[in-house]
Amino acid sequence: MPHAAQRKDHPLSMRLPDADLAIIDRAAQLRGRSRTEFMRDAAVRAAEEAIMDTSLLRVSPEAFDAFVAMMDAPAKPVPALTELLRRPAPWEAAAKK
Template sequence: MPRTAERKDHPLSMRLPEADIAIIDRAAALRGRSRTDFVREAAVRAAEEVMMETLPVRMSQEGFDAFIQALSGPATAVPAMVEVLRRPAPWEQGGGDVGN
């Protein structure tokens, strides 16, 4: 009798309001994805973010020393950042009818 391969996928079922399904379907269509692929990707990304927020960062002693050295060294201006910070914010530029 041949052995069947063990299935690696695990089903996940949710009950969602029709409005939630509609917005998920619209977003999935905009990305050219199926509802399942879109929801799976979004759920995995959210889970990874939580993990990154809560798990400690581990590195070698050499890596930590290099990190501390980079933080302890003198600040170096990044010309593109300096230019952006010198520009007035859109709401400070005047003109336009927004908010008037």
Template sequence: MSRAERKEHPLSMRMPETDIAIIDRAAALRGRSRTDFVRDAAVRAAEDVLMETAPIRMSPAGFKAFMATLSGPAAPVPEMVELFERAAPWESNASSSNVDTGSREEGASKRKIRSGKRR
């Protein structure tokens, strides 16, 4: 294979040691090499920029249909309705009965009193 046909191109950067340490730590958490981690992050960031600036093209009829859909009444999505009706894990009966608005306000006022004594 000649040099012109080479599919890999080196990329070199100078970075502070603290940045390298953060990258290495994150790469290790993902079980990736530094090179793989940085390459994937850079490509993902580049794709995001390109997608933000890519024009959306459609025919006049397609645009009319798109605008009609946006202007029409909203239809509920059953999965979203079910999700919003479900209690959050931290909103169980046991925890909500122990912590009410009054106890939160009491805690806040106690913190104010304590912080005032320190001065």
């Protein structure tokens, strides 16, 4: 039995210049998404970032002291990352050939 399409509770309408619509459509196509899905995801992600940027994070004094200690501690080398950063970039390796 076919499933009915899920009803959207709150439609949203926007007026956009042709250039904006073209770039949104191109990005949505590259992601394999519809324009609506792409714009909804982008809007929700931007909203979440705005909320997180303005949200206050509260921690105990002990947790804050532990955080500061970790930030102040010298960095420990990560062997895989060190090796990766020593490798020439693909475009540098190709130029040497």
